[in-house]
Amino acid sequence: MTIKCIAVDDEPLALDMVSKFIEQTSFLSLQSKFDNAIQALGYVNQNEVDLIFLDIQMPDLSGMELARILDGKTNSKKPKIIFTTAYNQFAVEGYKVDALDYLLKPFSYEEFLKAATKAYQFFENQKKNTVTKVEIEKQADYIFLKVEYQLVKVMLKDITYIEAYKDYVKVHLKDKPNPVLSLTSMKSMEDLLPADTFMRVHRSFIINLDHIDSVSRNVIHIGNAQIVVSENYKDSFMEFLNKWVG
Numbered sequence: 001m002t003i004k005c006i007a008v009d010d011e012p013l014a015l016d017m018v019s020k021f022i023e024q025t026s027f028l029s030l031q032s033k034f035d036n037a038i039q040a041l042g043y044v045n046q047n048e049v050d051l052i053f054l055d056i057q058m059p060d061l062s063g064m065e066l067a068r069i070l071d072g073k074t075n076s077k078k079p080k081i082i083f084t085t086a087y088n089q090f091a092v093e094g095y096k097v098d099a100l101d102y103l104l105k106p107f108s109y110e111e112f113l114k115a116a117t118k119a120y121q122f123f124e125n126q127k128k129n130t131v132t133k134v135e136i137e138k139q140a141d142y143i144f145l146k147v148e149y150q151l152v153k154v155m156l157k158d159i160t161y162i163e164a165y166k167d168y169v170k171v172h173l174k175d176k177p178n179p180v181l182s183l184t185s186m187k188s189m190e191d192l193l194p195a196d197t198f199m200r201v202h203r204s205f206i207i208n209l210d211h212i213d214s215v216s217r218n219v220i221h222i223g224n225a226q227i228v229v230s231e232n233y234k235d236s237f238m239e240f241l242n243k244w245v246g
Contacts, residue, residue, distance in 0.1 A: 003116075003123055004048060007033040008040040008063065009055035009084065014105065018053050018084060021112045027120050037061040041069065049079040051100075051119050056085040071098060080122065082115050101149060143192055145171060145182040152180060156197065160211040160222050162189050164204040172225070174211070201237050202230040215241060 005028050009015040015033055022030040031049065034040040038061050040052070052070075056063040063083065070078050080098075086105040100122060101115040144151040154171060163170040163179070164186050170179035171189075190200050200206050201220065205227050213221045218234065220227045229237050 001027060001120070001123060001127060002029045003027060003119060004029050004031050004050045005053060006031050006040060006043065006049055006051075007053045008035075008037055008058075008066070009053075010035050010058045011055070014055065014084070018112075021109055021116075022053065024109075025113065025116055028116060037063055037066040041066055044070065044079060048077065050123060052079050052081050053084050053103075054081050056083055057087060067099065080119060082119060098146075145180060146184065147180060147182055152182075154180060156194070156208075157210070159193075159198075159208050161208060161225060161227060162186070162198075162206040199233075199237060199240065201233045202228060203232070209240065 005022050007015055007018045007022060007030065009018060012035070015035060019030055019033050022028045028051075031047065032043055034043065037054075037058050040054075041061070043049070044052070054063040054067065063085070067081050067083075070081070080100045082101045082103060083099055084103045084105060084107070100119050103111060103115055141157065142153050142155050145154055146152075154173070158173045158176075160172045160174055163172065165181070168181050168183050169186060169189055170181055172179045186200070186203070186206065189206060190198075193206065197210060198206055198208055207220060207222060207227060211222050213223065215221070218229045220229060
């Protein structure tokens, strides 16, 4: 498998280095290179690109802005991104646009190859499965959660409840003292989890119905947690509750 790449960087030396690294990596194919993100966007809109090695700090249109534009595309062919930057403060933003990796300048070929190999493994998994990424995550009795720059397998039966926490979600697990912290939204988790087992009961909580210990009025007890059912979700929860006790 060959991954079609472009490189984008406004610094000529950095652009030449990344381009050289791509060309000496057997499974990467350099399609083009750009010193600004606007030209790169035009190319991506007209050509098939699998992977972009993308600088962040650029004039006119930054690499992060380009990444957000591409992330907003609805087609499944949108390219993946590996950021190449001298600034580490953009790491969280990189998570939000689902970047594959984040290379901090100056980086060696060894570091570049490690990131490129991660991309290769990602595309190999896509090739082996004809379903979309979301469908892959929904299969069987587990999901994958993005925790830092890795995917962590979590069994559905072990999830007791999910709690919103700033830009993250806390996934609380049975018999685990600490929750798994994943940079995603409650809406994404709600869409990902099977509706016959998991229910949104509050803008900040999704519960695993199988782990409910008791219910008192509008409060759900799961272990030591007490989760209030908000007004917006009360009707759907009461419908479940009536079936549960009936």
